[in-house]
Amino acid sequence: MSIQVQSDSEVLSNKPEIIVNGAVIRFAGDSGDGVQLTGQRFTSAVALAGNDIATLPDFPSEIRAPAGTLYGVSGFQLQFASKDVFTPGDSLDVLVALNAAALQTNLMDLKHGGLLVIDTGALGTTQLKKAGYSTSPLDDGSLSGYQVAAIDISALTRKAVTPVGLSTKEAGRCKNFWTLGLVLSVYDRSLESTLNFIAEQFKKRPQFAEANAIALKSGYAYGIASELFHQRYRIAAAPRSPGLYRNIDGNTALSYGLIAGAVCAGRPLVLGAYPITPASAILQELSQHRHLGVTAIQAEDEIAAACLALGAAYAGAIGACCTSGPGMALKTEAIGLAVATELPMVIVDVQRAGPSTGLPTKPEQSDLYLAVHGRNGEAPVCVLAPATPSECFTLAYEAVRIAVRHMTPVILLSDSYLAHGAEPWLIPDACQLPKIEAAPLPPVEQFSPMLRDDVTLARPWAAPGVPGYEHRIGGLEKDYDTGQISTQPQNHERMVRTRAEKIARIAEDVAECRIEAGATQGKLLVIGWGSTYGAIREAVEHTHRDGAAVGHLHLRTLCPFPRGLQSTMSKFEKVLVPELNSGQLAHLLRAQFCLNIRSFTKIQGKPFRIDELEERILAELEVYS
Amino acid sequence: MTMVVESARLTQRDFASSDDVRWCPGCGDYGILSSVLKVMPELGISKERIVWVSGIGCSSRFPYYVNTYGFHSIHGRAPAVALGIKAANPELCVWIATGDGDGLSIGGNHLMHCFRRNLDVKILLFNNRIYGLTKGQYSPTSELGKQTHSSPFGSADRPLDPVRFALGCGATFVARSFDTAGPHLVDVLRRAAQHRGTAFVEILQNCHVFNDAAFEEITNKAGAGSRQLRVEHGKPLIYGDSKNLGLALDGSALKLTKVENVATNGGASAVLAHDETNPILAQLLASLPAPDYPMPFGVLYATLQPTYEDQLRHLNSQAKQKALGGLEALMKSGQVWQVPTA
Numbered sequence: 001m002s003i004q005v006q007s008d009s010e011v012l013s014n015k016p017e018i019i020v021n022g023a024v025i026r027f028a029g030d031s032g033d034g035v036q037l038t039g040q041r042f043t044s045a046v047a048l049a050g051n052d053i054a055t056l057p058d059f060p061s062e063i064r065a066p067a068g069t070l071y072g073v074s075g076f077q078l079q080f081a082s083k084d085v086f087t088p089g090d091s092l093d094v095l096v097a098l099n100a101a102a103l104q105t106n107l108m109d110l111k112h113g114g115l116l117v118i119d120t121g122a123l124g125t126t127q128l129k130k131a132g133y134s135t136s137p138l139d140d141g142s143l144s145g146y147q148v149a150a151i152d153i154s155a156l157t158r159k160a161v162t163p164v165g166l167s168t169k170e171a172g173r174c175k176n177f178w179t180l181g182l183v184l185s186v187y188d189r190s191l192e193s194t195l196n197f198i199a200e201q202f203k204k205r206p207q208f209a210e211a212n213a214i215a216l217k218s219g220y221a222y223g224i225a226s227e228l229f230h231q232r233y234r235i236a237a238a239p240r241s242p243g244l245y246r247n248i249d250g251n252t253a254l255s256y257g258l259i260a261g262a263v264c265a266g267r268p269l270v271l272g273a274y275p276i277t278p279a280s281a282i283l284q285e286l287s288q289h290r291h292l293g294v295t296a297i298q299a300e301d302e303i304a305a306a307c308l309a310l311g312a313a314y315a316g317a318i319g320a321c322c323t324s325g326p327g328m329a330l331k332t333e334a335i336g337l338a339v340a341t342e343l344p345m346v347i348v349d350v351q352r353a354g355p356s357t358g359l360p361t362k363p364e365q366s367d368l369y370l371a372v373h374g375r376n377g378e379a380p381v382c383v384l385a386p387a388t389p390s391e392c393f394t395l396a397y398e399a400v401r402i403a404v405r406h407m408t409p410v411i412l413l414s415d416s417y418l419a420h421g422a423e424p425w426l427i428p429d430a431c432q433l434p435k436i437e438a439a440p441l442p443p444v445e446q447f448s449p450m451l452r453d454d455v456t457l458a459r460p461w462a463a464p465g466v467p468g469y470e471h472r473i474g475g476l477e478k479d480y481d482t483g484q485i486s487t488q489p490q491n492h493e494r495m496v497r498t499r500a501e502k503i504a505r506i507a508e509d510v511a512e513c514r515i516e517a518g519a520t521q522g523k524l525l526v527i528g529w530g531s532t533y534g535a536i537r538e539a540v541e542h543t544h545r546d547g548a549a550v551g552h553l554h555l556r557t558l559c560p561f562p563r564g565l566q567s568t569m570s571k572f573e574k575v576l577v578p579e580l581n582s583g584q585l586a587h588l589l590r591a592q593f594c595l596n597i598r599s600f601t602k603i604q605g606k607p608f609r610i611d612e613l614e615e616r617i618l619a620e621l622e623v624y625s
Numbered sequence: 626m627t628m629v630v631e632s633a634r635l636t637q638r639d640f641a642s643s644d645d646v647r648w649c650p651g652c653g654d655y656g657i658l659s660s661v662l663k664v665m666p667e668l669g670i671s672k673e674r675i676v677w678v679s680g681i682g683c684s685s686r687f688p689y690y691v692n693t694y695g696f697h698s699i700h701g702r703a704p705a706v707a708l709g710i711k712a713a714n715p716e717l718c719v720w721i722a723t724g725d726g727d728g729l730s731i732g733g734n735h736l737m738h739c740f741r742r743n744l745d746v747k748i749l750l751f752n753n754r755i756y757g758l759t760k761g762q763y764s765p766t767s768e769l770g771k772q773t774h775s776s777p778f779g780s781a782d783r784p785l786d787p788v789r790f791a792l793g794c795g796a797t798f799v800a801r802s803f804d805t806a807g808p809h810l811v812d813v814l815r816r817a818a819q820h821r822g823t824a825f826v827e828i829l830q831n832c833h834v835f836n837d838a839a840f841e842e843i844t845n846k847a848g849a850g851s852r853q854l855r856v857e858h859g860k861p862l863i864y865g866d867s868k869n870l871g872l873a874l875d876g877s878a879l880k881l882t883k884v885e886n887v888a889t890n891g892g893a894s895a896v897l898a899h900d901e902t903n904p905i906l907a908q909l910l911a912s913l914p915a916p917d918y919p920m921p922f923g924v925l926y927a928t929l930q931p932t933y934e935d936q937l938r939h940l941n942s943q944a945k946q947k948a949l950g951g952l953e954a955l956m957k958s959g960q961v962w963q964v965p966t967a
Contacts, residue, residue: 268713299705319713
């Protein structure tokens with residue numbers, strides 16, 4: 001095969017280049033195949049080239065499931081494009097299947113005519129049998145609807161890295177970089193960032209650095225030389241606001257947001273956490289930044305994690321904890337104490353499919369009731385939910401701000417889709433982030449722990465160490481004026497109503513709700529919250545473009561509901577609420593606004609597909625026609 | 626600290642809060658409160674730097690009655706709350722009031738982890754061998770077969786010994802006294818206050834409403850000499866009304882044995898001297914079988930180990946030496962790219 005040098009490009013290929021708007025690729029293989037790393041590196045390479053991206057890692061809860069099993073398949077999907085993308089995509093343009101089980105479990109998502117890259121070296125009889133194939137899919141015609149690139153990636157990788165002198169097993173481990181090189185060549189992307197990554201990542205093991213770099217380059221060369229790939233695809237950079245960008249996933253963005261909040265409040269950040277999927281990455285991230293005043297403590301249990309965060313808040317720090325559903329259940333009583341003592345605290349729930357242990361690595365939005373109502377007694381808190389990975393930064397900062405300004409616990413509802421999903425982030429100017437200030441302490445002679453701010457109803461945050469403000473506080477009901485223990489009936493009712501009013505007034509301090517996309521009035525308003533943002537937005541834009549009066553409103557503040565919600569809903573004939581649960585937001589909206597809210601739900605541990613939302617939107621509209 | 630001079634003038638009265646004390650008249654808690662209020666002004670720490678933290682139970686009402694900062698938290702969780710307080714501000718002086726149910730049942734896990742971390746807090750566990758605030762159910766220190774409202778046929782649970790639990794968890798200071806011990810309790814509290822690290826004091830406390838006279842045989846002045854062993858570092862382990870009983874080590878059986886008629890059997894040299902730095906001796910003392918042997922009171926074990934706060938300071942200074950940059954550098958870390966102005 002001849003390779004020509006093109007004069008107008010660094011590309012060493014004679015293949016025709018096709019300009020496309022975007023592509024959806026999924027890498028799938030055994031959980032030990034390094035699929036997540038391949039996906040992340042590919043994401044990085046296309047992001048650096050200016051494409052917009054959205055990613056979706058999908059891995060099993062087993063750490064090292066038995067090799068070749070269907071339940072041990074790990075996947076990483078991304079959509080990249082020359083325009084804004086909001087989801088990792090519905091169906092695949094390219095599927096890279098690194099073993100038989102990955103082929104079996106992922107083929108149904110590949111578009112008709114899509115490109116299928118298979119490692120034939122992992123399609124032995126045993127592997128096929130384990131994946132449930134009685135005949136080889138290569139021979140039985142079952143792949144006839146696709147462009148098939150059947151390559152013995154395992155053997156080619158081992159051969160390529162032979163000069164490095166690794167063991168056969170070690171050499172085989174380089175196959176993810178070989179594959180990455182191949183796909184980078186198909187999409188005409190530079191190897192540079194990946195080579196830098198390899199050099200950095202394996203700097204203490206130069207042999208592995210060399211082998212992986214060789215594998216990457218030989219995969220790339222294979223892609224250029226092989227006749228299996230008839231053309232190369234070029235995807236232009238997406239138009240973007242000017243500024244400095246990086247890729248960020250939800251858990252990292254959320255961690256940075258908490259730090260930013262604490263830095264802007266001029267207070268230390270104390271995180272209490274107990275390891276739990278998919279929130280552990282926040283604990284791990286925050287453990288690295290002691291120099292920024294962050295103390296991350298791995299507590300003995302979920303309860304201790306919440307209690308230490310609250311203790312830290314009592315002592316004047318920004319107290320935070322991060323967990324997922326089962327941990328939220330355990331933190332309930334401590335959050336109630338934060339409500340009763342009116343202390344600022346941020347509780348992060350990276351939701352996963354439940355009940356109980358449920359599907360620990362799969363997303364669901366089923367902790368909304370728990371966040372809004374899940375405590376004994378009348379215990380209202382503020383509940384926020386970011387819509388995208390990068391918004392996890394904004395809302396974590398906002399959670400700190402609201403907690404401090406309104407002296408209340410704030411629950412931040414992320415989910416495993418946001419936690420692991422990544423997108424380009426326009427890095428905000430750290431110096432321009434507004435300061436976060438608690439209300440000043442009243443003069444000593446006027447002080448009572450329950451002396452409230454006229455506007456927010458927040459009580460003063462008098463932390464130990466400040467002379468003259470010594471006081472006792474706890475979970476017992478307090479006198480409205482003095483803050484002393486009180487069992488007086490009218491006082492209790494007044495306190496309950498005041499705490500509720502304090503949360504209600506947060507609506508005055510957060511942005512009014514607005515239409516994200518589509519019509520501002522008309523037939524159907526689609527209201528979403530959390531990680532379903534991208535799919536809803538695309539579905540609404542598509543149907544709106546086709547002429548339907550459909551609008552998209554996405555809630556970031558779930559308690560209290562933002563201003564303008566009722567008036568926006570009243571501008572539409574119908575309201576549809578899609579969510580990944582059995583209809584929890586729809587229920588809350590119906591209860592508060594007494595409207596006939598339509599609910600569309602999915603509870604499969606998977607995000608919405610754009611097409612299923614479009615279908616439902618059209619069905620709702622059809623009733624009118 | 627800068628407040629020391631001023632705080633030296635504080636008196637017991639400065640530390641008594643204006644709240645009405647709501648324990649039952651005659652409760653052992655009054656004696657503990659009065660001993661604590663004697664010790665507080667001696668610490669040389671100003672009021673605003675002291676925090677009393679508690680969980681739930683009669684003992685946990687304690688913070689309301691001390692005029693410092695106070696946090697009455699939820700059942701069993703005081704050590705976890707205290708951990709957060711100390712992580713936020715390691716300079717604070719934190720005391721925890723807990724009970725046998727709060728500290729050893731619902732909160733046993735937090736107590737264990739507090740001990741192993743050696744958090745610099747003082748823990749007073751009021752042991753009355755009963756649930757008082759919930760009106761009389763058996764507790765983790767209630768004796769086997771104890772009849773209570775929730776165990777009308779007798780409890781099937783064997784009791785836990787708070788001192789042995791603390792020693793087993795690696796506590797660095799373990800002591801015992803009782804509610805009516807007066808100067809002894811004050812001395813023990815003073816020692817606890819001086820300890821760097823988790824100081825654990827079990828205080829036998831009488832609940833005369835639901836478990837009256839639980840410790841009567843031990844704490845009653847009549848016969849106290851033979852039932853109480855007052856241990857002091859470096860002093861011989863001698864007890865008895867006429868100080869004629871002592872303890873010696875039976876090395877072959879790895880236990881303490883009784884020495885009768887100490888005066889005629891070799892005097893103080895025939896008995897073992899208390900060494901509060903010896904964890905094995907502390908376990909042997911805490912394990913003396915009743916009623917043949919006395920119950921030890923005083924500081925059973927005290928050792929100086931790095932505190933949790935020391936570890937945090939060390940980790941923080943290490944992190945700062947690395948000089949990793951500020952918030953802005955963090956946000957711009959990893960691979961970044963510039964989109965130019967069009």
